[in-house]
Amino acid sequence: MIVAFYGKGGIGKSTIVSNLSALLADKGRKVLQIGCDPKHDSTYALAGYLVPTVTELLAKKKFVSERISAEEIIFKTACGVDVVEAGGPEAGKGCGGYVVGETVEILKRLGILGQYDYVFFDVLGDIVCGGFAVPMQYSDRVYIIAGNDFDSIFAANRISAAVAEKGHFHTVRLAGIIGNRCDEANFLEIFCKASQVTLVTCIPTSELLKKSRQEAKTIFDLSPKSKIIHLLGEIAAHLMKDLRSVNARIIPERELFEIFAKE
Amino acid sequence: MIVAFYGKGGIGKSTIVSNLSALLADKGRKVLQIGCDPKHDSTYALAGYLVPTVTELLAKKKFVSERISAEEIIFKTACGVDVVEAGGPEAGKGCGGYVVGETVEILKRLGILGQYDYVFFDVLGDIVCGGFAVPMQYSDRVYIIAGNDFDSIFAANRISAAVAEKGHFHTVRLAGIIGNRCDEANFLEIFCKASQVTLVTCIPTSELLKKSRQEAKTIFDLSPKSKIIHLLGEIAAHLMKDLRSVNARIIPERELFEIFAKE
Numbered sequence: 001m002i003v004a005f006y007g008k009g010g011i012g013k014s015t016i017v018s019n020l021s022a023l024l025a026d027k028g029r030k031v032l033q034i035g036c037d038p039k040h041d042s043t044y045a046l047a048g049y050l051v052p053t054v055t056e057l058l059a060k061k062k063f064v065s066e067r068i069s070a071e072e073i074i075f076k077t078a079c080g081v082d083v084v085e086a087g088g089p090e091a092g093k094g095c096g097g098y099v100v101g102e103t104v105e106i107l108k109r110l111g112i113l114g115q116y117d118y119v120f121f122d123v124l125g126d127i128v129c130g131g132f133a134v135p136m137q138y139s140d141r142v143y144i145i146a147g148n149d150f151d152s153i154f155a156a157n158r159i160s161a162a163v164a165e166k167g168h169f170h171t172v173r174l175a176g177i178i179g180n181r182c183d184e185a186n187f188l189e190i191f192c193k194a195s196q197v198t199l200v201t202c203i204p205t206s207e208l209l210k211k212s213r214q215e216a217k218t219i220f221d222l223s224p225k226s227k228i229i230h231l232l233g234e235i236a237a238h239l240m241k242d243l244r245s246v247n248a249r250i251i252p253e254r255e256l257f258e259i260f261a262k263e
Numbered sequence: 264m265i266v267a268f269y270g271k272g273g274i275g276k277s278t279i280v281s282n283l284s285a286l287l288a289d290k291g292r293k294v295l296q297i298g299c300d301p302k303h304d305s306t307y308a309l310a311g312y313l314v315p316t317v318t319e320l321l322a323k324k325k326f327v328s329e330r331i332s333a334e335e336i337i338f339k340t341a342c343g344v345d346v347v348e349a350g351g352p353e354a355g356k357g358c359g360g361y362v363v364g365e366t367v368e369i370l371k372r373l374g375i376l377g378q379y380d381y382v383f384f385d386v387l388g389d390i391v392c393g394g395f396a397v398p399m400q401y402s403d404r405v406y407i408i409a410g411n412d413f414d415s416i417f418a419a420n421r422i423s424a425a426v427a428e429k430g431h432f433h434t435v436r437l438a439g440i441i442g443n444r445c446d447e448a449n450f451l452e453i454f455c456k457a458s459q460v461t462l463v464t465c466i467p468t469s470e471l472l473k474k475s476r477q478e479a480k481t482i483f484d485l486s487p488k489s490k491i492i493h494l495l496g497e498i499a500a501h502l503m504k505d506l507r508s509v510n511a512r513i514i515p516e517r518e519l520f521e522i523f524a525k526e
């Protein structure tokens with residue numbers, strides 16, 4: 001199954017996805033996690049260091065992507081998850097999403113995507129255009145990670161619109177919203193109800209998850225009995241479920257403002 | 264003077280820029296504020312409502328931008344600031360920054376930019392490419408708004424690189440960093456020192472600024488004696504100063520990670 005996780009920058013995508021990958025690898029699944037964010041630190045907690053990026057490699061190969069082989073961009077990690085980092089394009093030049101598009105095309109060309117039980121794209125979701133939208137074209141489903149705040153919910157609504165748009169030409173569907181840092185979830189619940197999308201789970205603010213990112217360790221290494229692992233298990237379980245047949249409703253932006261202005 | 268304010272989404276650009284605009288208008292300056300963020304709420308506190316966007320108007324004019332006149336996109340506000348909102352492009356289709364580029368070109372074509380003492384672009388800075396980079400081409404200087412955290416400082420470094428790149432072909436220069444929600448500023452100070460950029464001021468977390476955005480009012484309406492106004496005055500004063508002749512140093516991303524990993 002190929003899944004793309006989108007969400008506003010800083011909302012916790014990499015923290016959640018890398019720990020989810022570790023959970024599934026621990027259960028014996030073959031997992032590939034692909035970081036598609038200019039911060040190129042999606043897989044930091046899995047590898048224990050910042051792996052070389054496709055951007056850096058492309059520069060060495062004079063941007064002839066056909067010269068790139070699988071071993072040069074896919075790295076093994078101690079927890080059993082394989083990882084790739086797209087990297088960041090040169091700032092201020094050309095399309096910001098270019099290297100994400102290139103990375104996906106390279107993996108497709110090398111026949112990599114079909115070799116795993118789970119392929120997880122971890123993608124910047126502040127604006128979903130150009131190369132940043134390419135992972136959707138190859139994904140079975142998209143999950144959006146959001147917090148209980150206007151900015152990340154506004155971004156979630158726009159990502160949902162992008163999924164609907166891509167869904168006209170590809171098989172990708174929006175599977176649900178994953179709440180993060182949700183000590184409250186009132187706005188997320190309103191948003192999910194109004195857009196007819198499942199709220200898969202709500203992960204609270206957690207010192208453990210913060211440590212996971214800071215110390216480049218998964219929560220399995222830090223605290224194998226944490227209840228956060230149970231919540232990640234809820235996401236893993238949702239991956240197994242069939243998608244609902246109801247399409248997401250894109251909320252008109254002025255209506256979204258109203259929801260937050262009222263509360 | 265034409266100034267572009269960039270920074271990671273949600274860092275407080277619109278809150279700061281709209282209150283700065285109100286301050287300068289209050290002193291008798293002619294100010295135009297142009298919102299260049301898909302959230303199109305940059306000028307909310309000035310107008311008191313969400314003004315019609317260039318995106319919405321372009322759709323009505325079948326995307327023939329030559330049909331757009333100044334009165335249709337520039338709105339007067341009670342505090343004396345004139346405002347424009349670029350709006351958000353259709354999600355998932357084409358270039359996310361397209362409408363920002365179009366908005367800037369329309370204003371240039373109509374000769375608007377030269378009619379004001381201050382023209383402030385308030386621009387999404389999560390990725391600076393395509394249309395999102397266009398305001399830099401017409402600006403005298405750029406200020407980056409950042410918090411004391413990895414994500415917004417990482418974005419600031421990339422914006423700085425984009426300014427350096429544009430600076431090869433245009434007169435734009437990076438003038439400084441404006442700290443926001445800085446109850447501490449240690450990381451900002453390290454970043455500014457390492458990149459040889461001025462830290463103009465540090466605005467603390469402020470219930471008043473939060474209210475300004477939520478109630479669509481400037482802080483002059485809410486609390487005319489607030490010390491926040493003094494800090495905004497420091498930004499206004501910096502606008503008057505000549506730029507330093509030292510160029511910003513772009514920090515290699517792996518070095519930036521090291522700075523945060525150590526502390």
Ligand SMILES: Nc1ncnc2c1ncn2[C@@H]1O[C@H](COP(=O)(O)OP(=O)(O)O)[C@@H](O)[C@H]1O
Nearest residue numbers: 009010011012013014015204205206209210213
């Ligand atoms: N549930 C959580 N509780 C506390 N901190 C979190 C949580 N989720 C993420 N974080 C922290 O937030 C920051 C951003 O997370 P990250 O996963 O890098 O975001 P993204 O990949 O969406 O940009 C990291 O410092 C991380 O440790």
Ligand SMILES: Nc1ncnc2c1ncn2[C@@H]1O[C@H](COP(=O)(O)OP(=O)(O)O)[C@@H](O)[C@H]1O
Nearest residue numbers: 272273274275276277278467468469472473476
């Ligand atoms: N100094 C501050 N203290 C407290 N809240 C702030 C401060 N600056 C901004 N905010 C709040 O942060 C949120 C995002 O601010 P906004 O100006 O919309 O960010 P941006 O324009 O960069 O996306 C708003 O709800 C605003 O009220």
Ligand code: SF4
Nearest residue numbers: 095129130358392393
């Ligand atoms: S398509 Fe998106 S990522 Fe590419 S240049 Fe335009 S705004 Fe940037």
Ligand SMILES: [Mg+2]
Nearest residue numbers: 013014037042
């Ligand atoms: Mg990430």
Ligand SMILES: [Mg+2]
Nearest residue numbers: 276277300305
């Ligand atoms: Mg804004």
